[in-house]
Amino acid sequence: MRLPLVRRVSGVLAVLALIVLxxxxxxxxxxxxxxxxxxxxEPNAAGALFGEADSPGTPIxxxxxxxxRDQAAFLPGEGEGGARFVNETYLRESGQYPLQVKTVELIRxxxxxGSGxxxxxxxxxxxxxxRRAG
Known part of the structure; x- marks a missing residue:
């Protein structure tokens, strides 16, 4: 392989890797x-029956x-630390599984x-x- 071609290809690939980064x-x-x-x-009626108004079901x-992304999955109210309640049954029946931020960060x-x-x-x-080319 000739050096000008190596230089040109490696330069293009370095720039592409920086863009991907x-x-x-x-x-x-x-x-x-x-x-x-x-x-x-996991929503249940037992919480309402026993007066547990702060939780709409059994925490998972x-x-x-x-x-x-589906706003219909959210239930009214908030849990500890301001966490919003999400209906696990709804997610399972509609075939959705929420994406964890830590998974996105790991892949990123x-x-x-790799690109760096x-x-x-x-x-x-x-x-x-x-340098070899002169």
Whole structure:
């Protein structure tokens, strides 16, 4: 392979890797902008029967930052720390599963790491080819 071609290809790939690096943060921000602290609950009538007005059902897990786009899944009221209640039965019956913010952040970080390493490698190859060519 000729050095001018190596230089040109490695330069283009380094720039593309930098673009992917920047886009990973933009896309991660767009995806998580609607994140809400929610408490998933399994609705039941027992809470109303025994006067438990603060909880519309049996809590599932602990409050988490989730991305729930369907507003019909939310129940009235708030739990500990201002967490909104989400109807787990509704989500299951409608075939939805809320996306966790920590999952989006993990994927974003992995993409950013990979594209950052690629940008460094292709940038170093571009510099090497540039110096070898004269």
């Amino acid at each position: 920047l886009l990973s943060f933009v896309v991660g921000g767009v995806l998580t902008q609607d994140a809400t602290l929610v408490q998933r609950v 897990g602990s409050p988490q930052l989730l991305i729930v 970080n992995l993409v950013a790491l 390493v690629a940008a460094l490698l292709f940038g170093a190859l571009w510099l090497w080819a540039r």
